[in-house]
Amino acid sequence: MLLKMKRLYLLLAFLVFVTYAIYRLEPYVRIQMxxxxxxxxxxxxxxxVAEIGYMEGTTRRLRYLQIGQDSSKPLLVFIHGAPSSSAWWLSMMRDSSLRHDANILAIDRPGYGGSGLGKPMTSVQEQxxxxASVIRTRRYPGQKVILHGSSYGGTVSARIAMDFPELIDGLLLQSASLAPSQEYTYWITNPNSLWALSWLLPSGLNSANHEKLAHEAELVDMADEWYHINATTVILHGTDDWLIYPRNAYYACDKLVNAPILIHHMVPDKQHDLLYTAPKLLKHYLHFLIDTV
Structure with a gap:
């Protein structure tokens, strides 16, 4: 009887775990459209009115969404985190004031959405x-470019501004992972890098997992390149961000020695997901960058 009760409790615990896992993973599956x-x-x-298109990058075919092709307006580019896709930015793309003041471009990073879902590209420089190849192709000659990167998308955005400083005029690094070893790593990340377990993961999470394992080395590789960034830059980070620690924001501020304007805003009592918890603040700084460039 006791053995049966133990088995029942184990079964119930397993069902609760599976239910919770499905609940937590479902949004990441749904966003990979x-x-x-x-x-x-x-x-x-x-x-x-948004255009869905594809563009050959340097080593990967990428999908993008674009609204507006007015050469008199700057190009506002959104780069998502992990695991996510360009669909993450639909709420921002709906904003009439942003659409009035800028053309909007959202790009699926390699490994997500329509850019080779489940095929991770762990090199930040390659990403x-x-x-950058898509941005360069989609912008008009002389058009100003503002880059908004969130979380791991902030890492890639910083690398774009380092490697192609002539391309980026304004930069918003939101909740961005920028300092080596200053982020939370889930206990299951390393075991799930093994093939025997990784095949169980949704494709987007598998890409995110491989990126995570390579992240520290990639950030170390970027450490001596920050002086190349010459764009007006805003660093925005929640004080209670437990996923990408606030120390990332202070690290970036110390490194951005050649940004002509640097704004560092720590958002009190906010965690990682500022897109949902502080959207007005994001839009405020995007309009600031639009007006400045």
């Missing part, structure tokens, strides 16, 4: 080169 699903989602969000 194919073109048809993404198009239907944008239609429901009154974003039918930066691919994304």
């Amino acid at each position: 194919d073109d048809e699903t993404l198009s239907a989602t944008m239609l429901r969000a009154n974003l039918d 930066a080169a691919n994304v």
